Amino acid sequence: MAPPEYLVKIDLAKPAWEQEGVHNRWHPDVPAYKKIEQNKSYKIECFDWTGGQVGNNDSAHDIKYCDLxxxxxxxxxxxxxxxxxxxxxxxxxxxxxxxxxxxxxxxxIFAKENGGGFLDKHYPKAAKAIFDFEGIYCTSRHIPDVKFPGICHPGIIGTLPSAKILNEWNRRESKLVAENPDADFIMANLPTPQGAYAGLHASEDLKCIVGKHGARTIPGRPENGGNCDIKALTRGSTVYLPSHMDGGMLSVGDLHFSQGDGEISFCGAIEMAGCITIEVSVMKNGIEKLNMKSPMYLPSNLAPKFGADRYITFEGFSVDESGEQLCLDTTVAYRQTCLRVIEYLRRYGYNDYQIYLLLSSAPIEGNIAGIVDVPNSCTTIGLPKDIFNFDISPENDVEKKDRGNCAFSEDDLKEGFSLTDELPNFLLECLKK
Amino acid sequence: MAPPEYLVKIDLAKPAWEQEGVHNRWHPDVPAYKKIEQNKSYKIECFDWTGGQVGNNDSAHDIKYCDLxxxxxxxxxxxxxxxxxxxxxxxxxxxxxxxxxxxxxxxxIFAKENGGGFLDKHYPKAAKAIFDFEGIYCTSRHIPDVKFPGICHPGIIGTLPSAKILNEWNRRESKLVAENPDADFIMANLPTPQGAYAGLHASEDLKCIVGKHGARTIPGRPENGGNCDIKALTRGSTVYLPSHMDGGMLSVGDLHFSQGDGEISFCGAIEMAGCITIEVSVMKNGIEKLNMKSPMYLPSNLAPKFGADRYITFEGFSVDESGEQLCLDTTVAYRQTCLRVIEYLRRYGYNDYQIYLLLSSAPIEGNIAGIVDVPNSCTTIGLPKDIFNFDISPENDVEKKDRGNCAFSEDDLKEGFSLTDELPNFLLECLKK
Amino acid sequence: MAPPEYLVKIDLAKPAWEQEGVHNRWHPDVPAYKKIEQNKSYKIECFDWTGGQVGNNDSAHDIKYCDLxxxxxxxxxxxxxxxxxxxxxxxxxxxxxxxxxxxxxxxxIFAKENGGGFLDKHYPKAAKAIFDFEGIYCTSRHIPDVKFPGICHPGIIGTLPSAKILNEWNRRESKLVAENPDADFIMANLPTPQGAYAGLHASEDLKCIVGKHGARTIPGRPENGGNCDIKALTRGSTVYLPSHMDGGMLSVGDLHFSQGDGEISFCGAIEMAGCITIEVSVMKNGIEKLNMKSPMYLPSNLAPKFGADRYITFEGFSVDESGEQLCLDTTVAYRQTCLRVIEYLRRYGYNDYQIYLLLSSAPIEGNIAGIVDVPNSCTTIGLPKDIFNFDISPENDVEKKDRGNCAFSEDDLKEGFSLTDELPNFLLECLKK
Amino acid sequence: MAPPEYLVKIDLAKPAWEQEGVHNRWHPDVPAYKKIEQNKSYKIECFDWTGGQVGNNDSAHDIKYCDLxxxxxxxxxxxxxxxxxxxxxxxxxxxxxxxxxxxxxxxxIFAKENGGGFLDKHYPKAAKAIFDFEGIYCTSRHIPDVKFPGICHPGIIGTLPSAKILNEWNRRESKLVAENPDADFIMANLPTPQGAYAGLHASEDLKCIVGKHGARTIPGRPENGGNCDIKALTRGSTVYLPSHMDGGMLSVGDLHFSQGDGEISFCGAIEMAGCITIEVSVMKNGIEKLNMKSPMYLPSNLAPKFGADRYITFEGFSVDESGEQLCLDTTVAYRQTCLRVIEYLRRYGYNDYQIYLLLSSAPIEGNIAGIVDVPNSCTTIGLPKDIFNFDISPENDVEKKDRGNCAFSEDDLKEGFSLTDELPNFLLECLKK
Known part of the structure; x- marks a missing residue:
């Protein structure tokens, strides 16, 4: 048997938008790049999610000014x-x-004004951590004393929408934006020709159409999957995606070396260029057969498994930072849970931005606990103890020591952050240096 | 060594509210029932959460009229x-x-007008399933062809609040209710003397105070834990609870034989009377040491573990049943995920109420997936295949067959449900019989 | 549904040999004690394996003089x-x-001259450790700083042999003994009327027959299972046993709270009186259908699982203590592996007898590694780190401290052990006290 | 950070014995190929164990005549x-x-007269199965309907012996051979200049010395590890090897894509050429510190994990094929266990050689059960159900169908096997074709 065929090979030395076999909008008219056979293995190289905008260096400048x-x-x-x-x-x-x-x-961590993230009210500045891969492990010079194996997975895997589905997406997402004119953040990224890429050989007409109407890739959507950021979609898993077009029209990318549940810092996984090997088969008339309204998957037994008892698990409730009681707001509960972990780890000398990055990228487990006992939702985060090279058990004495720093943007450091009460002290210190 | 001492023994033949060693409000003045030593094992019997209001029979009458x-x-x-x-x-x-x-x-499943549940707009009627325990397994005559081991845990474990904390609870929960006068459901259960129980030997004065101001037990709260419904708090786990009073003042109850993440039908676990064995120690000045604002725990390695690849996992997004786009509403996303499972299992002949009960009580895994890709939150539910005695894999042929029925209330069946479009067909058929 | 019926209840205050529902030989004529229905749960109380000969005290006198x-x-x-x-x-x-x-x-640990054990050449004296149960955990005052959950299982579960099978057992085991007249240990326990028990109501004739010919219970045997000491037969597992008689004639006992692979000290599990809940069904003509020559089982997903990476694993080879090379002798390899663990743990202050007891009773994993690379078999033992309340990782500094002692027999301590070079130093010290 | 440096790159088009960076004897004088730094990642390519003697074809000719x-x-x-x-x-x-x-x-499967294997009395002929790798999975055209992920590991990792250790090896292994002049199989492979390879740049003198005295690589040995064939040494594990020389002198090879416990067919793993990434550090004076007499390791949490309940486990005892009772012979017990699995799987249409190959290469779990209940050792093999694409549960109906065949040698097929009673029928049929 010959080795699996490569469907796409990428050139890291050239911009993504000059290469064939890639596209960055969901639109029914994006042309098929290649045909694939069922029940055959293929390899597919993929760009990192920014198409190479981010470098292996010690500045978050590229994150701050990343073109979304x-x-x-x-x-x-x-x-x-x-x-x-x-x-x-x-x-x-x-x-x-x-x-x-x-x-x-x-x-x-994306700046609040450029993409933001789950904790952007607290941590509005851009920041970055580089991770080096050593076999199946990674370490970061920006978050020392941490090492863990990757649960590699595609952040995005989905199928092209039909015209009808695309229209529905544009309707409902535009409505959301229209009804919230005073939102202090971008509630949905609507279609824009800017930066749109329909593939190397797309005609001018096609570019125009795809740019104007093509759905953005940022949210995952029930109809086609897409940007679901599910770490369980790792090697060995099987995902079931509805086909809305002849040929199914499968696309994949945004590979992650590792990610925590929620991918909370938005660019929150360990983003990487990489290669995915897949084998596809077709379940005829499957949408009706399975009553399928959104994708499903069979998880893998191949993901690294810390022992069930090797986590410290934190609880968060739908009472917000100001003491305001929300009613069954699970998003607020999960935010509280994140903050509890930050408060805990801060004791060891990491600064909040480092922990925020760590929570985003390490294989933390985010679970729904109770969601019915009004007015409190309760969510939990399981933090694996074994990713640290010191013992973070609650009983242990805490050694607070210098754990270095993550990367920031020179512009932020220069001009001084627009400091608020929420901002952590270390930033003040950063600025004084 | 002598066997562990029993701190509480309950009498199943008498009402809970005539027995000593139990109480049903969170209030600093509830008197300690017994003293316990550190690092010593104790056994504690607990009532089922309704104190015996629900019987082993084939009617949901007791659920419908349960006194909350x-x-x-x-x-x-x-x-x-x-x-x-x-x-x-x-x-x-x-x-x-x-x-x-x-x-x-x-x-x-509680009726929409009496407690409700996570899917009460869809399933507004009371329903019930009885589970029989066979060793560590359970089966239900009301949900046939299903069997699973219990991940037994206390639904509630917490400490008495200080007066200051109690005031804060009453402030913020009253505010929520006050600010939402038109809510079509109870947003928070505020203190009420009705049904309050401060212990067998409480004076009239104390009863009065605890009834008037004592916090209700329905929500879990960050300050003392309480009703968190975390299935991971099973045998072998360790929970860290803040102490706000001399002696810590620990209470425990609401034991569950099993529960799915979310406990979605509200009375959603397999509720049982039972016995918990605990050993307590004290971390001096721990709240400050750990920066603790809400409880945390160390999970156990003793819970039943289905193989990592023995789940079918469903995805749900923050687009609601009517196609409305919500912005990062994780509660809506989780509701959608629940509905996806119901649609899937319905194919085998279970009716929706049965599946709703099953999702509540079986060890389903509810996870946060993506929570940053505006506007869609994405959550997942892992449904263990091995709890069914038939193969529910997507590839398999579906045999739709008579799977019996769960219990309903005679009153509902008699008068005819107030049917709506959302109501499943089987109910119509029930009524015709 | 009524609770499961008890088939046997035992009285701990009376000798086992005066009670009904128990027997201690494998013979086709042992009368059925009760009938049981298929697919119905039953509870069965069982004696500890010695029928109560061993007490909760600090002497191994009862072990030394145990009547086998x-x-x-x-x-x-x-x-x-x-x-x-x-x-x-x-x-x-x-x-x-x-x-x-x-x-x-x-x-x-049984004395070399009374039962012995896997390491009896090194550790010929009787010794004992008592374990206290705290919920699902156990601790021992004789092996401090150790705590672990039990993987409870029956040491013995089997069916009565047919006359033909019994004859074959007696033939092959007698042959082994006859052909090794000079063995320095008992190679097989042949039938003996002494101590035989065919049940409370057995006639004199039956007693006589069963005593003379009934197979002893010490070895497990392929034809009926019996004393297999497989810790995987824990709650949730299913064992398939061949039936050689009308009614199958199932017997069970020798319950273990916990055990390491190999049960190396012979009385090597944590032996207990207890209660087993079972449900039986019949596979008609199953022996032929499955080509079954010895029992098989489906393991459980309910056993405590230390994380896969929470073990230290030791290797042993078929080169014996004196440097003699054996050819693919896996028994010798496993003995070497046991000794490696003892040498490792000795550094912390435990004496060898304590470790021998620990290896026998804690959930160590004993695996076959290579069994084909002449002349060395290689076996491994995985020692779970998390049963110790200190960190035994190789990198850690070793604190050698007083870890108390296990129980010995007064007779041994009085008369002075017959010391040999292999005997550990601590015994010398014991004697000097 | 630069990618890890390659220490060795191999050329698959040239014989191994013409390449640098490899050797095939254990001898203290084999010169170091390269120096490596501590705490740095390196990549090392390795030949398959035969150095390329075996081809991707449908004949076992190359196995039959492999030069050992x-x-x-x-x-x-x-x-x-x-x-x-x-x-x-x-x-x-x-x-x-x-x-x-x-x-x-x-x-x-090596022929009985050339290497043999664990079941060579039953299956004396050479046979082969080719496995294709699809991502982390493998399948074989010679054993259809089977697919599983690899637990990749080095079959051999060890250090050069000191002169003293080498002498001891040669002494004890020669003694074994000398004392068993009538053995009907090779009990140990003693040093031989034939085929010895001390590295590309070795002088004639060195070649001579290494050939004459260098220990063969077939057995693992306690003093340096070597050929242990432990599947747990997979990615993520850490192995502790004693150093007997300046520089430790580490060698590694014989990579396996997958292997069952015991590697029973001798060439029993899925043998492959591959690349291993390692990072080494040194524990000063570690042998004394750890009392180390043979290697130990920390297993990984990264190996594929079938659910604990997804195995069928077979038991085997030390009663041999002829009904002879052995006393605590664990090797015989494990052989019996292997035969029980073969008998079970034969029902589905696989022939015995196919199953023998499968048992060798798939991740079966081989455990020690009881090793003290004279006269029977008991061992178990856990066979994962999920490697088959049909359900092998005992309850299921058996579909016996044509499962193809593994590869044999033309010479065997031509001349007719020297058939014995133990030989399976399919071979007779093979010969008739």
Missing amino acids: TRIHYLSGPFFVEGCDAGDILKVKIQDVQPLERQPWGYCG | TRIHYLSGPFFVEGCDAGDILKVKIQDVQPLERQPWGYCG | TRIHYLSGPFFVEGCDAGDILKVKIQDVQPLERQPWGYCG | TRIHYLSGPFFVEGCDAGDILKVKIQDVQPLERQPWGYCG
């Missing part, structure tokens, strides 16, 4: 032989690996 | 020697067992 | 309705618990 | 800076991968 219209250069779309609209693509994820020629990745 | 002011007869409070306010109680949960003399439990 | 003809009072035999010879009994082990009225067990 | 003096071309030895004799090398196995340029491996 030029992201998610997905490999594909692939036309699966024998697949029609109404079928289901069953995609077996056989492997996900970093590129041998680029053995590093990064985790970023 | 007379619930959560917690065993305790226990005064831990050597514990002061500001310390942390470290409670090792050494075992949780059903009572040998009552080897069954129940899962209930 | 009066052991293994198995509960049963039970006649399974609908079962014939040639069928298979499928026994679901639904629970195994200690008796609430006797929350302790023991692990013993 | 020309095997185990280990990569190394590597001189670890800062390491002396008496220290311990702590080798972190960070990754093990097949070569992208050769995505296949093989499992072989």
Whole structure:
């Protein structure tokens, strides 16, 4: 048997938007890049989610000024032989690996005014950590004393929408934006021609159409999956994706070396360029057969498993930072849970931005606990003890020591942060240096 | 060594509210029932959460008319020697067992107008399933072809609040209710003397005070834990609870034989009377040491573990049933995920109420996936395949067959449900019989 | 549903050999004690393996002089309705618990001249450790700083042999003894009337027959299972046993709270009186269907699971203590592996007898590694780090401290051990006191 | 950070014995190939164990005539800076991968007269199965309907012996051979100049010395580890190896894509050429500190984990095929266990050689059960159900169907096997074709 065929090979020395086999909008007219056969293994190289905008250095400048219209250069779309609209693509994820020629990745916190993140009210500045890959492990010079194996997975895997579905997306997301004119953050990223990429060989007309109407890649959506950021979609898992077009039109990208549940800092995984190996088959008429309204998957037994008792688990409730009681607001509960972990780890000398990056990128477990006992939702975060090279058990004495720093943007450091009460002390100190 | 001492023994033949060693409100003045020593094992019997209001029969009448002011007869409070306010109680949960003399439990769906539940807009009627315990397994005549081991745990474990904390609870929860006068459901259960129980020997004055101001037990709260419904608090786990009073004043109850993440039907676990074995120690000045604002725990390695690849996992997004786009509403996302599972299992012949009960009581895994990709939150539910005695894998042929029915209330069946479009067909058929 | 029926209740205050529902020989004529129905749960109380010869005290006198003809009072035999010879009994082990009225067990090292054990050349004296049960955990005052959850299981579960099978057992085991007249240890325990017990109501004739010909219970045997000491037969597992008689004639006993692979000290588990809950069904003509020549089982997902990376694993090879090379002798390899662990743990201040007891009773994992690379077999033992309340990782500094002592017999301590070079120093010190 | 440096790159187009960086004997004078630094990641390519003698084809000719003096071309030895004799090398196995340029491996059964295997009395002929790698999974055209993920590991990792140790090896292994002149199989492979390889640049004198005295690589040995075939030494594990020389002198090779406990067919793993990533550190004076007499390791949490309840486990006892009772012979017990699995799987249409290959190469779990109940040792094999694409549960109906065949040697097929009673029928049929 010959080795699996490569469907896409990428050139890290050239911009993503000059290469073939990738696109960055969901639109039914994006042309198929290649045909693939069922039940055959293929390898697909993928860009990191920014298409190479972020460098292996000690500044978060590139994160701060990252162009969010030029992201998610997905490999594909692939036309699966024998697949029609109404079928289901069953995609077996056989492997996900970093590129041998680029053995590093990064985790970023986006500035509140450029993408933001789950805790952006508290931590509004851009920041970054570089992770080096050593075999299946990673370490970061920006978050010392931490090491863990990757649960590599694609952040994005999905199918092209039909015209009808695309219209529905644009309707409901525009409505949300329209009804919230005073929102202090971007509630949804609507279509924009800026930065849109329909593939190397797209005609001017097609570019225009895809740019104007093509759905942005940032949210995952029930109809096609997409940007779900589910760490369980790791090597060995199988994902079931609805097909809305002839050929299914599968695209994949945004590979992560590792990620915590929630991917809370937004660029929150360890983002990497890499290679995914997949095998696809088709379940005829599967959408109807399975009553499928959103993707499902079979998890893998291959993910690294810390012992069930090797976590410290934190609880958070839907009472917000100001003591305001929310009613069953699980998002607020999860935010509280994140803050509890930050408060806990801060004791060891990490600063809050470092912990925020760590929570985003390490394999933390985020669970729903209670969601019915009015007015409090309760969520939990399990923090694996064994990613630290010191013992973080509650009983242990705490050694608060210098744990270095993550990368910030020179502009922020220069001009002085617009400091608020929420800002951590270390930033003040950073600025004084 | 002598066997562990029993701190509380309950009499199943008498009402809970005539027995000593239990109380059902959180108030600093509830008197300690007994003193306990550190680092010593104790056994504590606990009532089921309704104090015996629900019977082993085939009617949901008792659920429909359950008196929600007379619930959560917690065993305790226990005064831990050597514990002061500001310390942390470290409670090792050494075992949780059903009572040998009552080897069954129940899962209930509360009527929308009496407690409700996570899916009460869809399933507004009361329903019930009885589970029989066979060793560590359970089965239900009301949900046939299902069997699973229990991850037994206390639904409630917490400490008495200080007066200051109690005031804060009453302030913020009253404010929520006051600010939402038009809510179509009860947003918070405020203090009420009705059904309040401060212990068998409480004076009239004390009863009055506890009734008027004592916090209700329905929500868990960050300050003392309480009703967190975390299935991970099973035998072998250790929970860290803040102490706000001399002696810590620990109470525990609402034992569950099993529960799914979210406990979605509200009375959603397999509720049981049982016995918990605990050992307590004190971390002096622990609240400050750990920066603790809400409880944390160390999970156990003793819970039943289905293989990592023995789940089917469903995804749900923050687009609601009507197609409305919500912005990062994780509660809506989790509701969608629940509905996806119901739609999937319905194919086998279970009716929606049965599945709703099953999702509540079986060890489903509810996880946060993505929580930053505006506007969609994404949550997942892992449904263990091995709890069914048939194969529910997506590839398998579906045999839709008669799977019996759960219990309803005669009143509902008699008068005819107030049917709405959302109501499942089977109810129509029930009524016709 | 009524609670499961008790098939056997034992009286701890009376000798086992005066009670009904138990027997201690394998013979086809032992009368059925009770009939049981298929697919129904039953509870069965069982004696500890010595029928109460061993006490909760600090002397190993009872171990030293234990009467090995009066052991293994198995509960049963039970006649399974609908079962014939040639069928298979499928026994679901639904629970195994200690008796609430006797929350302790023991692990013993038998003297070389009375039963011996896997390392009896090195450790020829009787010794004992008492374990106290605290919920699902145990601790021992004789092996301090150790605590672990039990993987409770029956040491013995089997079916009565047919006359033909019994004859074959007696033939092959007698042959082994006859051909090794100079063996310095007992190679097989042949039938003896001494201590034989065929049940309370057995006639004199039957007693005589069973005593003369009934197979001893010490070895497990392929034809009926019996004394297999497989810790995986814990709650939640299912064992398939061949039936050689009408009714299958199932017996069970020798319950263990916990055990390491190999049960190396012979009385090597934490032996306890307890209660097992089972449910039996019959696979008609199963022996032929499954080509079954020895029992098989489906393990459980309910056993405590230390994290896969929470073990230290030791390797042993078939080169014996004197440097002699054996050819693929896996028994010698496993003995070497045991010795490696003893050498490692000795550094912390435990004496060798304590470690020997610990290896026998704690959930160590004993695996076959290589068994084909002449001349060395290689076996491994995984020692769970988390059973110790200090960190035994190789990198850690070793604190050698007083770890107390296990129990010995007064007779040994008085007369002075017959010391040899292999004997550990601590014994010398014991004697000097 | 630069990608890890490659210490060895191999050329698959040239014989192993013409390449640098490899050797195939254990001898203190084998010169260090390269120096390595502590705490730094390196990549090392390794030949398959036969150095390329086996091809991807449908004949076992290459297995039958494999030259066993020309095997185990280990990569190394590597001189670890800062390491002396008496220290311990702590080798972190960070990754093990097949070569992208050769995505296949093989499992072989060696002929009884050329290497043999654990069941060679039953299955004396050479046979082979080729496995193709698809991501982290493998399948074999020679054993259809089977698929599983690899637990990749080095079959051999060890250190050069000191002269004293080498002498001891030669003494004890020669003694074994000398004392068993009539053995009907090779009990130990003693040194031979034939096929010896001391590295590309070895002088004639050195070649001569290493050939004459250098220890063969077939057995693992307690003093240096070597050929232990422990599947737990997979990515993420850490192995502790004693250093007997300046620099430790580490060598590694014989990579396996997967292997069952025991590696029973001798060439029993899925043998592959591949690449291992390691990081080494030194524990000064470690041998004395740890009382180390043989290697130990910390297993990984990264190996594929079938659910604990997804195995069928078979029991085997020390009663041999002819009904002869052995006394605590664990090797015989394990052989019986293997035969029980073969008998079970034969029902599905696989022939015995296919199953023998499968047992060797798939991740079966081989455990010691009881090793003290004279006269029977009891061992178990856990066979994972989920490697089959059909359900092998005992309850299921058995579909016996054509499962193809493994590869044999033309010579055997031509001349007719020297058939014996033990030989399976399919071979007769093979010969008739």
